[in-house]
Amino acid sequence: MKIVVLNGSPKGEPSVTMQYVKFIQKHYPDHEYLFHNISSRINRIEKNDDLFNEIMADIESCDSIIWSTPVYTLFVPAQYMRFIELIHERNVAPSFKDKAAIVMTTSIHFYDHTAHRYMHAVCDDLEMNYIGYFSAEMDDLRKSRGRETLLKFAKNYFESSEKKIHHQKRYQPITPGNGAFDPAIVAKKMNAHKKKIVLVTDHKPHDTGIQAMIKRFSDAYTETIDIINLWDLNIQGGCTGCIKCGYDNSCMYKDDFSAFYRSSILPADIIIYAMALTGRNISSKFKEYFDRRFFMNHVPELKDKQVGYLISGQMSQMPYLYDFCQGSVEWQQANFAGIVCDEAGDSKEIDASIQKLAEQVITFSENAYCQPQTFLGVGGAKIFRDDIWGKLRHVFQADYRNYKKTGAFNFPHKRYKSRLTNSVVMLLTKIPGFRKEFYSRIKTEMYKPHKNIVESCDVRSSS
Ligand SMILES: Cc1cc2nc3c(=O)[nH]c(=O)nc-3n(C[C@H](O)[C@H](O)[C@H](O)COP(=O)(O)O)c2cc1C
Structure with a gap:
């Protein structure tokens, strides 16, 4: 088989993920492998037609494609997403049709599922024969079990592609929306109570849907809100994965991004992301914002802020996007204030939903409301x-x-009371009589403390 490997790591050659592909290559040397560094060369690929055409010629003539990429900020790197946008912008999608495809990632398993679902949708849109995915923890290759699993995956990949086993599509082509949102004139504007509201958007002049939503949102207030279009900032490129920020949160880029993030996003009480969906996801421009935010690393710097989304596009056909929107907010310990999407095309309903979001973020912020996190956070x-x-x-x-x-290192082994309880009860339940009594009382004992709180609470005080 002739296999094209599309390397999504912004690091280029020294990619961890690529070592997984090369490990497969070493065990299956009879196939022809052609490697293309995509993310690390995205600017050249976009500007230089010869380079783009060279990659496309290899794709056109190959039997199979390996999408090899790290997981970046719940999806794949912005540069890789830009390449996927280019495929559609330049109408070269037919070159991918019917090619066998696998998607291989490395990560720390933080939202690797959203990245894989997105890439599956990308393969389905390109009418590829999507065989499956391999989502490795970045260090799996260093373990014998990890290597064994990888080779089993590879075996299945080669067998499936050689036998041309057809795989069912999961994502149907995106169907167009129901028409443009026509915002109502706001009769009575509300006071934002000195809350600092920042709206970040990625719209281009032709993205009229999201512009109408932004206007309706900002019209809800008597005050002017800060609207920042990412295209107006000097952002030199996507995150390169150099991790120099790991030491003290300083980014190696000398452009506007870090200063903008520190001066506009960090002091905000309320953040609204207003996105024009592109292809099967948020735009690569917006993704660049989320990837570049990585200079803050894993610190929940948006803690206690209100975060909401205005989205123009066919979001219900991108199910992974809900987890992205909610998960990005929840792990930050911010409040997920909601999503308003214009896809239903019912202007009255969109209008009311935007108004509700505009009101809610103020009330929630004033009350310091942060709803409990779900599994996502x-x-x-x-x-x-x-x-x-x-x-x-x-x-x-x-x-x-x-x-x-x-105090984020809140490991269970530090909870001394429950450790003591566990030790004592586990010892005692070895005695059959105690065990019988223990399990017969477990239901009532579990809810007793909660019941006591309900019974003894003072309804005049807030808690
Ligand atoms: C900007 C950035 C964002 C990342 N986002 C995620 C993420 O959302 N989930 C995750 O599990 N790992 C994330 N990672 C970790 C990488 O996926 C991981 O280190 C990967 O093995 C790197 O592969 P590579 O060397 O091929 O680029 C991120 C790393 C960087 C630099």
């Missing part, structure tokens, strides 16, 4: 906690200092 934060305490501590020293200071 709780699970994500635990991955960071464990890795920053453990194997990533020497790399992300700024995170380590912050986590230590803020």
Whole structure:
């Protein structure tokens, strides 16, 4: 087979993910492998037609494609997403049709599922024969079990592609929306109560849908809100994965981004992301914002802020986007204030939803309301906690200092009362009589403390 490997790591050659591909290559040397560094050369690929055409010629003539990429900020790097946009902008999607495809990532398993679902949708849009994904923890290759699993995956990949086994599509082509949003004139504007509201957007002149939503949102207030279009900032490129920020949160780029983030985003009470969806996801421009935010590493710098989304596009056909929007907010310990999307095309409903979001973010902010996190936030934060305490501590020293200071290393083994209870009860339940009594009372004992709170609470006080 002739296989084209599209390397999504912004690091280029020294990519961890690529070592997984090269490990496969070493075990299956009879195939022809052609490697293209995509993310690290995205500017050249975009500007230089010869280079773009050279890559496309290899794709056109190959049997199979390996999408090899790190997970970056819940999806794949912005540069890789830009390449996917270029495929559609330049109408070269037919070159991918019917090619066998696999997607290989490395990560720390923080939202690797969203990255894979997105890439699956990309393959389906390109009418590829999507065989499957391999989502490795970045160090799996260093373990014998990790290598064994990788080779089993490779075996299945080669067998499936050689036998041309057809795989069912999961994502149907995107169907167009129901028409333009026509915002109403706001009769009575409201006071933002001195809350600092920042709206970040990526719209271009032709993105009229999101512009109408932004106007309706800002019209809700008597005050002028800060609207920042990412295209107006001097951002020199996507995150390169150099991790120099790990020591003290300083980015190697000398452009506007870090200063903008520190001076506009960090002091805000309320952040609204206003996005014009592009292809199967947020635009690569907006993704660049989220990737570049990585100079703050794994610190929840948006803690206690209100974060909401205005989205123009067919979001319901991108199910992974809900996890992205909610998860990005929840792991930050910010309040997920909601999403308003214009895809239903019912102007009255969109209007009312934007008004509600505009009101809600103020009330929530005034009341310091932060709803309990779901699995998306709780699970994500635990991955960071464990890795920053453990194997990533020497790399992300700024995170380590912050986590230590803020008590984020809240491991269960530090809860001495429950450890003592566990030891005593586990010992006692070895006695059959005690065990019988213990399990017969477990239901009532579990809810008793909660019931006591309900019964004894003073309804005149807030708690
Ligand atoms: C900007 C940036 C964002 C990242 N985002 C995620 C993420 O959302 N989830 C995750 O599990 N790992 C994330 N990582 C970790 C990388 O996925 C991981 O280090 C990967 O192995 C790098 O592969 P590469 O060497 O091929 O680029 C991120 C790393 C960087 C630099």
